[in-house]
Amino acid sequence: MANKFGLIDPTDPAFRDESEVALATLVSATAGSSKKIGAKMIVGRSGRIIGGVTIGGCVDAQVVEAADALFDKTHADRQLLSISLDDDEAWEIGLTCGGTLEVLLTRVDLSAGDDPTVAAHRQAMELLSAGEPTAIVTPIAAGGASYAVASEALDDASVGERTFVDRMAPPLTLVIVGAGQIAMSLTRMARELEMRTVIVDGRDRYATRERFPEADDVLVGMPSEIVAAIDANRRTAILLLAHDYKYELPVLRHVLRKPVGYIGMLGSKKRGAAMRDLLRDEGFSDEELARVHTPIGLDLGGKAPPEVALSILSEIVAVYSGKRA
């Protein structure tokens, strides 16, 4: 699987010995699903299973069985599998109550150069790599191939009856100002979460590739200038970890009025209040200043750098998942 969206990339070594796969996507659930709509499982003709549409158990087993049947060419290329669960069955697989799950299964030919699903996934990956929110549109009722569009270009009127629209956001980019130990832990953990990391510092002995082998970028220079030049959007999170006002104030002046999705600053409540007072005197509003999460991170209690990094990432996950952090 190429990335966390479950998109199929035939050049990925994971698919090296697969000629065909079945893509299963959870498209509706009247039961309280433990996975989001859009969760994907890829079943290879060789028996390989990647991902899952539920947390496991009987539903995934039924999906695998249906996928195996799809490889029989006498079947249609696509099947909408409806799985009903009573309360007991639902409980066993981690759902709170019974209901119906619908899983869309599509046969994907990896050896053909023109498989429409592969083309749609390739197009979606290109858009996501360019930072564009993307949707893969699959007409279920009308039939027809899936296609990818930039979310902004998605016209509701063009989406027909019973169409599955799988919206995807580009990966989060963490812009980390301050190349200390917490930042080192963060870049390692962020990779597991498939977040991009950019390290920014004025100190070239700290912001080095040797210290940050996992970072996507390591930038040395005047931090406020570097941050100002970054093309920030809602998928950009700004993390001020230098614990030094000489970086924090100039960077905050740039980012408080940018459409970034998260701003966090290392330091105590007292320090955060002092920083807000200084910026309020410069004309920043309380609403703008309230965007700064300080002390940064959820209060997990840990003090060691990896523990603080974990609390910061936990807060970021919460914020981007729409939870109050």
Place this chain on the structure above:
Amino acid sequence: MPDASASADGANPLCGDRIRVELRGNATHVAEARFTADACALCIASASLLTERVRGMSANEALGIDASWLFESLEGEPPSGRRKCALLPLDTLRRAVAALPSA
């Protein structure tokens, strides 16, 4: 400064102070001097005093500004651990002045 005639960047590698000094003019007359910095208060105070001081000077006069003038203007010599913060703008200014075009 979009129309700068000369500029220089300076950094204190361990504390992370970063400064850029930009000058407009030539070796006989510095018409304008500005600085940009992500730096501590002492460094910024020093840069502010120096850029104000250098306006209207020739390059030779500007290169004559020394640490003793700077410390006096700062109303005291900084503690040894902070001398670098005050001296970074002086060093950066000198390099910018040296890069000014001749008249």
